Amino acid sequence: MRHGVMRGAVRHGLIGGGVLAVLWFVSGWLAYLLSGAGGSLATLASLIPTPLGRGVFGSPVLWAVLVQLLMAAVLVAGFAALAVRLSAGRLVFATAWLAAILTSFAVGAALDLGNFIVGTADFGIRGAIGTMGATSETTWWAVVVGWIPALVTVRSGRMRDEDPSPAPGPTTRSSLTVVALVAAVALVLLPFAAQAGADAMQQQLREEQAAAQAEADPSGAVAPDPSASGDPVPTAGPSEGASDDGACTAANTTIMTSPPDGATGHRGQLLQLVNVADEPCTVDGYPDVAYGDQNGHLLDVAVEHGRSFMAEDPGASPIVLPPGGSASAFIGWDANSVQGQLAARSIWVAVLPGEERLSWDMPLDIIPGATVYVTAWQATVVPEG
16 A cells, blocks of 8 residues: 555544544433433433443543543544554445444453453452443444444545555654554553543542431431331320329429430430429429430330449439429430441430420430430439538
8 A cells, every 4th residue: 555545544544433433422422311311212212322331421520531532542543543454445345344343342342351350359250240241332333333434434535546645755654553552552541541430439429428428417327318117206105194193294394404424335314303383293203215216216225214334223202392493313325336327316205104205306326226224313412502
């Protein structure tokens, strides 16, 4: 092939490769956009052959741009190099079509090779095979569409001795080598860029998930789920019998609570009962305690009467509270990790079972299956002086 003819053949091959690249991205992005539109358009998208099912969509923007630039380099330069090398007389159209198929095959095979190597380390050989599939997608696409760049290549110069350009000497001889080298380098870099983009997306998703979870609950408990099933926290617990005359009830008292205290893996929380009526009242027993999770549902917690690491239980005895007088009780439990767990996010307390509960939003490291220990109400000791 004379130098002028070769220079023209390379130019025509690059034109055909450019058409191949344009078709590659137009069909890939069109199918992607239609599928994202949903409905009948998504059905239409399934009928469009696409070579961009892997390695592009789902990657961060900069990595996706880099991957597509490398694909474009392989498609344009690879097609040109193969079309020139394979061309032979009147079989130019067939060889150009074959060049489109081989170039597309190379892109898919490079992506699959990268997926297989990474997948083998993570999932073993059988699992890695399941991550492949780009080769069949890109090759089939080229079989269906590759005749178009082949036709453009033929009509743009027919890759025959029709180029009147003077022989440019050694520069023309090296042009095909440069084109082939560009295609080879881009092909080698392609799977690394695609995998780096996939890794970057996974890292981004992990960071976004961690940030969302931290925003929802800095302690790492599961985020609220509006669709979660469960029972709401009852506004009153089961009654243990009718209240005696003069008893402290929800109508003549109020309850105050403080943030929990901690010591050596244990937790404790003080409750204070205050008589807000004009008459004395008597309290005899244990406060009624329940907890709600981050979804507003009753948390499965065992509430036992008795001592804990943080407080002794004097046992139930009648305590007369004058107007403004107070009694106290203590809740104790062992510390728990709430990471990835439902956890207490509200506490519900009543003066006695059966009375109306008061509630406070309060994050506590109490999880399903935990046990809390509640002491009986006891007179609050008022320091002298």
